[in-house]
Amino acid sequence: MPFFARPPDLATQPKPTVLINARLIDPDSGRDEPGGVLIEDGRILDLGTQFRRNAPSGYEVIDCQGHVLAPGLIDMQVFTGEPGAEHRETLHTASRAAAAGGVTTMIVMPDTKPVIDQVALVDFTLRRARDNAIVHIHPMAAMTMGLAGDEMTEIGLLKRAGAIAFSNGKHSVMNTRVMHQVLQYSRDFDALIAHFAEDANLAGAGSMNAGELATRLGLSGVPKEAETIILDRDLRLVQLTGARYHAPTLSCAESVTAIQRARAAGLKVTCGVSINHLALNENDVVPYRTFYKVRPPLRGEDDRAAMVRAVQNGDIDVIVSSHDPQDADTKRRPFAEAADGAVGLETMLSAAVRLHLNGDADLKVLLRAMTSGPADLLGLEGGRLLKGAVADLVVFDPQAPWVVNREDLSSRSKNSPFDEHKMQGRVLRTLVAGHTVYSYARTNDLNP
Amino acid sequence: MTDFLTDGEHAFSDCHLLTCEKLTAPQINSLLDAADMAAELSRRGEPHTPYLAGKTLINLFFEASTRTQSSFELAAKRLGGDVLNMNVSTSSVQKGETLIDTAMTLNAMRPDIIVVRHHAAGAVQLLSEKVDCSVVNAGDGAHQHPTQALLDALTIRREKGRVGGLTVAICGDIKHSRVARSNIDVLNALGANVRIIAPSTLMPSAPDRLGVTAFTDMWEGVKDADVVMMLRLQVERMGGTFVPSQREYFHVFGLDHDKLSHAKPDALIMHPGPMNRGVEIASTVADHPRSVIQEQVEMGVAIRMAVLASVARAPKSGDGALKNTPRY
Numbered sequence: 001m002p003f004f005a006r007p008p009d010l011a012t013q014p015k016p017t018v019l020i021n022a023r024l025i026d027p028d029s030g031r032d033e034p035g036g037v038l039i040e041d042g043r044i045l046d047l048g049t050q051f052r053r054n055a056p057s058g059y060e061v062i063d064c065q066g067h068v069l070a071p072g073l074i075d076m077q078v079f080t081g082e083p084g085a086e087h088r089e090t091l092h093t094a095s096r097a098a099a100a101g102g103v104t105t106m107i108v109m110p111d112t113k114p115v116i117d118q119v120a121l122v123d124f125t126l127r128r129a130r131d132n133a134i135v136h137i138h139p140m141a142a143m144t145m146g147l148a149g150d151e152m153t154e155i156g157l158l159k160r161a162g163a164i165a166f167s168n169g170k171h172s173v174m175n176t177r178v179m180h181q182v183l184q185y186s187r188d189f190d191a192l193i194a195h196f197a198e199d200a201n202l203a204g205a206g207s208m209n210a211g212e213l214a215t216r217l218g219l220s221g222v223p224k225e226a227e228t229i230i231l232d233r234d235l236r237l238v239q240l241t242g243a244r245y246h247a248p249t250l251s252c253a254e255s256v257t258a259i260q261r262a263r264a265a266g267l268k269v270t271c272g273v274s275i276n277h278l279a280l281n282e283n284d285v286v287p288y289r290t291f292y293k294v295r296p297p298l299r300g301e302d303d304r305a306a307m308v309r310a311v312q313n314g315d316i317d318v319i320v321s322s323h324d325p326q327d328a329d330t331k332r333r334p335f336a337e338a339a340d341g342a343v344g345l346e347t348m349l350s351a352a353v354r355l356h357l358n359g360d361a362d363l364k365v366l367l368r369a370m371t372s373g374p375a376d377l378l379g380l381e382g383g384r385l386l387k388g389a390v391a392d393l394v395v396f397d398p399q400a401p402w403v404v405n406r407e408d409l410s411s412r413s414k415n416s417p418f419d420e421h422k423m424q425g426r427v428l429r430t431l432v433a434g435h436t437v438y439s440y441a442r443t444n445d446l447n448p
Numbered sequence: 449m450t451d452f453l454t455d456g457e458h459a460f461s462d463c464h465l466l467t468c469e470k471l472t473a474p475q476i477n478s479l480l481d482a483a484d485m486a487a488e489l490s491r492r493g494e495p496h497t498p499y500l501a502g503k504t505l506i507n508l509f510f511e512a513s514t515r516t517q518s519s520f521e522l523a524a525k526r527l528g529g530d531v532l533n534m535n536v537s538t539s540s541v542q543k544g545e546t547l548i549d550t551a552m553t554l555n556a557m558r559p560d561i562i563v564v565r566h567h568a569a570g571a572v573q574l575l576s577e578k579v580d581c582s583v584v585n586a587g588d589g590a591h592q593h594p595t596q597a598l599l600d601a602l603t604i605r606r607e608k609g610r611v612g613g614l615t616v617a618i619c620g621d622i623k624h625s626r627v628a629r630s631n632i633d634v635l636n637a638l639g640a641n642v643r644i645i646a647p648s649t650l651m652p653s654a655p656d657r658l659g660v661t662a663f664t665d666m667w668e669g670v671k672d673a674d675v676v677m678m679l680r681l682q683v684e685r686m687g688g689t690f691v692p693s694q695r696e697y698f699h700v701f702g703l704d705h706d707k708l709s710h711a712k713p714d715a716l717i718m719h720p721g722p723m724n725r726g727v728e729i730a731s732t733v734a735d736h737p738r739s740v741i742q743e744q745v746e747m748g749v750a751i752r753m754a755v756l757a758s759v760a761r762a763p764k765s766g767d768g769a770l771k772n773t774p775r776y
Contacts, residue, residue, distance in 0.1 A: 212653070215653055215657075217570065218588070218591030218592065288573060334566065335569065336570075
């Protein structure tokens with residue numbers, strides 16, 4: 001049985017700890033060498049090859065047995081059910097799933113009931129996270145009231161209350177004037193606008209990628225242009241306003257090209273992709289498998305491969321799990337009527353490692369998009385192995401094979417598209433601010 | 449009594465009929481042969497072998513359909529089966545019961561066959577995974593309507609003596625049509641040349657990948673066709689979103705004598721019904737001597753007899769235990 005820390009432990013001072021005999025990977029600096037990390041007061045006191053074999057006295061010793069020690073992952077897009085749909089996921093259960101997946105910081109989305117569009121709700125989320133979660137949690141606040149796309153939220157006050165960025169959740173702002181105002185106003189507070197791009201009218205009732213498969217299955221399709229049209233519009237508005245803009249979950253090569261062009265023109269734009277769009281494609285949907293119904297929809301193999309290349313080239317800054325818990329009531333339905341979304345906190349790292357082992361991308365590049373990439377974008381500490389940095393760490397064995405069994409997932413919802421998939425790469429231990437919050441084995445011996 | 453089902457190594461022998469996508473020519477022909485004989489027996493007024501004696505069929509129609517439902521009911525009754533029609537509009541489905549719950553409730557009543565029509569593509573397959581009895585798809589969204597395609601093939605075969613090598617032009621709302629998808633599968637399996645004709649707004653994406661030739665010009669599309677198959681245009685699609693008006697649609701895509709004159713002189717005129725006279729088909733063309741629309745209805749009963757008899761005798765996959773722990 002794996003071990004999970006209980007939330008109040010985080011408030012106590014962690015024991016001085018040394019992790020020895022590790023393969024240190026710091027994706028930002030490119031460091032990849034044998035060594036260890038010394039932790040005191042929840043921070044990295046020192047690190048390097050000197051701790052490969054030697055543990056200074058007075059420290060609790062964790063032998064990493066040659067496995068990878070990397071900065072804990074930062075997941076920039078996590079949907080939970082708190083408040084409003086706690087039967088699907090709470091901040092507590094999501095944080096356990098995160099810890100089991102090596103994620104030490106998660107950004108939770110404002111798509112809750114009620115929507116996180118008020119200062120009091122940001123405060124609520126932060127307090128609930130403090131009392132119940134075992135990893136760091138920062139909320140993204142809504143950029144429009146109720147995510148309706150009509151009225152701007154109090155971006156200044158929300159940011160001061162702790163909103164790390166602003167999003168319209170799973171909905172695009174279709175009113176160009178409102179979007180213009182939000183981008184203009186957000187610039188005054190240097191707020192990051194992370195806007196999901198999908199033309200609601202063009203996407204219509206579409207439930208999968210438009211094309212041959214959708215036609216054969218008799219399902220209404222969502223064309224790629226639903227994404228690129230809104231993305232192109234937004235990029236023009238960014239040019240007009242100079243706002244900080246992030247496209248959180250792109251799905252096709254044309255969108256990456258649009259981002260490249262905007263960057264070449266000097267715009268402050270970044271983009272992300274969900275692990276689902278790197279690991280899966282539209283063929284997985286056949287026949288009507290609702291666990292593969294996500295938004296944007298899974299595209300064809302050409303686009304999947306293009307997204308992986310774009311991560312490898314550095315055109316994509318961030319990989320997210322887009323963790324979206326759904327239960328039987330919302331998933332066990334005819335495909336067009338089933339909810340979008342897939343849980344992913346626990347499988348993101350393994351799915352990324354599998355891409356690496358397939359030779360599709362470098363491990364360091366993949367890790368960067370899940371550590372220092374989002375840290376820089378969000379202005380978070382963490383995401384790096386540096387002296388003085390917060391000791392948010394993950395130890396994983398990139399070779400360990402395992403098979404996903406959704407019943408074993410820590411998430412309260414079991415809608416994993418990777419169910420029964422063969423994975424490689426297992427998280428062995430997760431530390432948040434120096435505390436072990438998850439351990440695959442109960443002892444300091446990392447091999448179960 | 450004459451048996452119309454025959455045994456053949458390659459004959460259709462599945463316990464469900466959910467889709468035409470994987471049907472082979474021998475499987476299709478075995479069903480057409482059986483239905484052909486069943487139709488002749490019915491015409492002669494001879495009694496049928498009671499293939500469904502002691503068996504129960506449930507008609508579960510989430511979308512209203514008078515003709516398909518009655519056709520299945522009549523087919524089952526001619527074979528000695530008991531039929532229960534679920535009136536969905538007054539059932540618990542309206543109270544928010546999910547499809548799966550409905551399926552499991554019906555399953556617990558232990559019917560032998562459930563015939564399902566549902567407005568969502570894939571719904572019938574989903575239901576079939578949760579029950580122990582045979583399931584026949586009577587139409588799922590824009591996906592499939594297998595018995596319609598089979599009855600169309602039978603009608604063509606009876607009139608023309610063959611299906612292979614014929615040019616069949618399917619015209620109308622291809623995008624939303626399960627009839628078109630099923631017909632494309634069946635006609636291709638039997639070796640016909642299939643054309644589809646529609647305005648671009650009613651054409652599905654990637655039509656070139658379906659093994660058909662696509663036309664947006666109807667005069668061109670029906671040229672030298674052996675069969676012109678018209679599809680119903682739903683009223684809600686006429687209001688300016690897919691086509692601007694009924695008037696324009698009829699002018700450009702309605703089957704009138706002028707367009708028909710471009711097809712072969714002995715071309716068959718088909719329509720799955722119910723027809724919108726004056727929208728997709730001119731009234732006089734619908735009643736044309738070469739129109740086989742009434743025969744399609746007759747063959748519908750015959751095909752459904754063949755399908756029901758066939759699935760009823762197929763071995764079931766289940767072990768008899770009720771499936772009360774569904775995966776999702």
